[in-house]
Amino acid sequence: MQDQLTPKAIVAALDSHIIGQKEAKRAVAVALRNRWRRQQLGAELRDEVTPKNILMIGPTGCGKTEISRRLAKLADAPFVKVEATKFTEVGYVGRDVEQIARDLVEEAIRLEKERRRLAVKDKAEAAAMTRLLDALTGKDSSQATRESFRMRLNEGHLDNSEIEIELEAAPSMPFELPGGGAQMINLGEMMKGLGGPQMKRRKMNVHAAWAKLVEEEADKRLDQDEVSRQALADAEANGIVFLDEIDKIAVSDVRGGSVSREGVQRDLLPLIEGTTVATKYGPMKTDHILFIASGAFHVAKPSDLLPELQGRLPIRVELKGLTEDDFVAILSDTKASLPEQYKALIGTEGVTIAFTDDGIRAVARIAAEVNGEVENIGARRLQTVMEKLLEEVSFDAENRQGETLTVDAAYVESQLRDIARNTDLSRYVL
Numbered sequence: 001m002q003d004q005l006t007p008k009a010i011v012a013a014l015d016s017h018i019i020g021q022k023e024a025k026r027a028v029a030v031a032l033r034n035r036w037r038r039q040q041l042g043a044e045l046r047d048e049v050t051p052k053n054i055l056m057i058g059p060t061g062c063g064k065t066e067i068s069r070r071l072a073k074l075a076d077a078p079f080v081k082v083e084a085t086k087f088t089e090v091g092y093v094g095r096d097v098e099q100i101a102r103d104l105v106e107e108a109i110r111l112e113k114e115r116r117r118l119a120v121k122d123k124a125e126a127a128a129m130t131r132l133l134d135a136l137t138g139k140d141s142s143q144a145t146r147e148s149f150r151m152r153l154n155e156g157h158l159d160n161s162e163i164e165i166e167l168e169a170a171p172s173m174p175f176e177l178p179g180g181g182a183q184m185i186n187l188g189e190m191m192k193g194l195g196g197p198q199m200k201r202r203k204m205n206v207h208a209a210w211a212k213l214v215e216e217e218a219d220k221r222l223d224q225d226e227v228s229r230q231a232l233a234d235a236e237a238n239g240i241v242f243l244d245e246i247d248k249i250a251v252s253d254v255r256g257g258s259v260s261r262e263g264v265q266r267d268l269l270p271l272i273e274g275t276t277v278a279t280k281y282g283p284m285k286t287d288h289i290l291f292i293a294s295g296a297f298h299v300a301k302p303s304d305l306l307p308e309l310q311g312r313l314p315i316r317v318e319l320k321g322l323t324e325d326d327f328v329a330i331l332s333d334t335k336a337s338l339p340e341q342y343k344a345l346i347g348t349e350g351v352t353i354a355f356t357d358d359g360i361r362a363v364a365r366i367a368a369e370v371n372g373e374v375e376n377i378g379a380r381r382l383q384t385v386m387e388k389l390l391e392e393v394s395f396d397a398e399n400r401q402g403e404t405l406t407v408d409a410a411y412v413e414s415q416l417r418d419i420a421r422n423t424d425l426s427r428y429v430l
């Protein structure tokens with residue numbers, strides 16, 4: 001799978017979700033491909049090749065996070081987003097930036113469990129069904145009773161019935177002791193030594209109970225040590241960290257109380273240059289994490305960053321502010337676009353929504369106008385505009401079953417024109 005993710009294939013996949021921003025897409029595509037290329041090298045050279053981190057420069061809401069998140073999803077890579085300014089807040093101390101690496105490992109654990117749960121799904125479901133039937137019919141119930149309940153369960157008839165089931169009380173995963181990630185105790189193992197994990201009775205509906213039981217049975221079948229080992233390796237080799245608002249820590253002028261911006265840059269540096277962070281799953285090397293830093297750079301310039309940091313973000317790409325035409329394309333040409341989402345949601349109530357081309361154009365125009373007059377929040381504006389546009393039908397849908405609502409320019413005007421014209425009002429509503 002990974003070997004088919006050539007830069008062109010990656011860009012094509014990103015194109016179905018993100019309009020424009022060609023340069024940024026190419027940069028992340030090459031960065032991802034370089035990871036695969038590195039894996040093909042001999043061990044000696046492989047260690048020498050470090051990622052070329054990326055600095056994305058562009059206004060808010062133009063696709064910086066979206067490109068990075070989609071890239072991670074495509075590569076099935078662990079991904080975390082952090083606001084760089086978070087570390088300038090009062091109460092933060094230097095070491096806290098290491099939390100970024102720990103969060104990345106947690107994310108890798110989640111992904112690894114998800115992959116492995118799939119492999120044990122059939123067995124876990126069978127065991128969960130036995131426990132569910134025990135709870136519903138009693139352990140000694142006849143085969144016939146169990147069969148009839150099994151059928152009703154499978155058909156979903158019992159989904160909303162309340163049931164009491166026994167679930168593990170303590171999580172069977174290692175936890176961290178205060179004062180250091182390297183020390184750890186495996187609570188699950190300790191519990192086993194004491195005669196198995198503690199169970200706790202809980203009431204919930206059958207639907208929720210089924211999900212919990214399957215998860216518990218799947219986790220029992222996972223080798224937790226193996227999960228930790230794989231996840232750690234995955235975070236080290238494939239992790240992607242998105243560092244937002246890097247421009248806001250570019251000028252070292254904050255005094256009095258909060259951590260200075262330059263201080264935060266200095267703290268981040270070892271993480272980006274490559275260091276080892278103690279996590280509860282073991283030490284993690286950060287050398288090969290891909291960092292994508294991003295910012296609008298309206299005031300500060302990339303050259304205001306510490307020289308060492310500039311050197312660690314060698315690939316610079318500029319993303320453009322989005323225009324009305326881009327908004328039309330975002331609404332019409334992306335996968336699972338907002339209009340498609342609303343159509344499907346309202347469709348569940350038996351109401352059909354039909355967007356016409358001039359309706360879409362009108363939404364795009366209003367979004368662009370409000371961005372120009374109030375504040376430019378990029379494509380995020382489309383969400384507030386669409387929400388307001390369809391507020392009435394969203395609320396009323398149950399009384400309009402069988403109807404078709406045509407969203408054309410006239411309808412958009414009627415719903416939004418007054419608000420859009422009134423700058424004060426649109427400041428609050430759109």
Ligand SMILES: Nc1ncnc2c1ncn2[C@@H]1O[C@H](COP(=O)(O)OP(=O)(O)OP(=O)(O)O)[C@@H](O)[C@H]1O
Nearest residue numbers: 017018019059060061062063064065066330379380
């Ligand atoms: N070029 C684009 N094509 C399609 N959708 C976009 C585009 N740019 C932004 N969006 C949509 O707008 C929303 C916000 O975008 P995103 O989170 O990428 O902003 P950003 O550029 O990272 O801004 P910030 O720096 O403020 O986080 C997302 O829901 C995204 O889907």
